[in-house]
Amino acid sequence: MTETYDLKLGPLTRKLPLIPINDQVTIASFVLLGDAELTHYAAEQLAKRVADVDFDYIVTIESKGIPLAQELSWLTHHDRYIVLRKSEKDYMVDPIDMPVSSITTSADQKLVLDGTDAKLLAGKRVLIVDDVISSGGSIETAHQLLDQVGAKVVKQLAILAEGDAADREDIHFLGKLPLF
Numbered sequence: 258m259t260e261t262y263d264l265k266l267g268p269l270t271r272k273l274p275l276i277p278i279n280d281q282v283t284i285a286s287f288v289l290l291g292d293a294e295l296t297h298y299a300a301e302q303l304a305k306r307v308a309d310v311d312f313d314y315i316v317t318i319e320s321k322g323i324p325l326a327q328e329l330s331w332l333t334h335h336d337r338y339i340v341l342r343k344s345e346k347d348y349m350v351d352p353i354d355m356p357v358s359s360i361t362t363s364a365d366q367k368l369v370l371d372g373t374d375a376k377l378l379a380g381k382r383v384l385i386v387d388d389v390i391s392s393g394g395s396i397e398t399a400h401q402l403l404d405q406v407g408a409k410v411v412k413q414l415a416i417l418a419e420g421d422a423a424d425r426e427d428i429h430f431l432g433k434l435p436l437f
Contacts, residue, residue: 303386317338
């Protein structure tokens with residue numbers, strides 16, 4: 258039987274399996290994909306936190322941030338959101354990429370912005386939204402990529418801050434997730 262961690266977020270509770278990442282670190286595995294109830298609840302709560310923020314686009318990181326960005330876009334009346342992909346796709350026009358490191362992925366990784374989306378973002382005010390921020394590598398790379406194309410990040414949001422990320426003042430999150 259796998260050990261679990263009880264995550265409480267507002268009125269919701271989820272049993273997260275504890276998964277060893279390496280010899281020193283175990284995480285409570287939070288997978289937003291498929292959890293419509295939690296996605297909607299989190300998006301409602303985050304929408305309240307950006308009600309007075311002037312922004313043009315929501316940007317998220319593939320893949321677990323996608324349903325959150327979708328719901329948050331809908332709730333904040335933004336018709337479009339942008340996804341930073343983790344690989345280049347054949348349909349992309351003049352993609353821009355940047356290497357990234359993440360606590361949950363051992364292989365080399367990168368974030369890729371379609372050049373068409375880069376043109377949309379130039380000179381725009383954006384929110385970066387993700388499911389969990391842990392080491393901050395992905396969100397920092399996203400920030401650098403957006404800076405490179407001339408977008409201004411006005412707020413960084415996540416459902417959960419994991420480990421030391423909970424002490425950061427540059428991200429806004431709904432709950433803390435310990436490392437084990």
